[in-house]
Amino acid sequence: MSLKRDNKAEKREVTSIRNDYVRSVEVEGERKKAHRVRLFRRLTVFGLLVLMTTIWVGSTIYAQTQTISEKEQLREETLLKLEEVEKQQSQLGEQILLLNDEEYLAKLARKDYFLSDEGEIIFTTPHDEKKDEENSTKEE
Template sequence: MSLKRDNQAEKREVTSIRNDYVRSVEMEGQRKKAHRVRLFRRLSVFGVLVLMATIWVGSTIYAQSQTISEKELLREETLQELEAVEKEQSQLEEQILLLNDEEYLAKLARKDYFLSDEGEIIFTTPTDEEKDEEKPAEEE
């Protein structure tokens, strides 16, 4: 029987008292709830802004690191080219010094252009490449 009484007691509706205290407590509860909702909204907006700023900063840093690595590669290539040019320049400077020497010029002219001194006879001999080309033809 006690169960029936409890069920009947639960089914009864309790009417609230509408006095000033109850209204002020309800209004305070509504204010706290509204404040909590506004706080959650502000924190959500702030969180989204922080997330967007973080993504922007991260992408900027990534792009700059890519640019830096590309410039480092370009710098290395340029340094290698510089070394090659400096080496070529030193060879050309040596050649300039040799070309200023009359004996070297005379020797170079005799070798490349088959010029001769007075009373000198020039004989041409086959080069090693011509000898290599002739050997396989003779062997067959």
């Protein structure tokens, strides 16, 4: 243990030399340390900018993806409605053609309004409403 004490005592008694070379080495060391600090700060700021830009681009892409999916769903719903309207339009077109036919009109008037031809007698019989609905859907 006495050796350790002697080494400590020797270290305390040694003074550093203050000449131009030592000062220039110390200044160079401080300059490199300051350069590292500035470099670290610049890299940190640059990293934060890259991170913020990445987050902004990611959120924009996500929002656009959501908007596109919503519009695609709306498009599909609209196409289904269009198909229904086109079917209805074709049925109405067929009905217009039928209503332009005088024989069909006469048959329809006899059925719905109980009209008759000359010498024809109309007999009404009791029947279920369900059968009427089934007959009307078959005729259409």
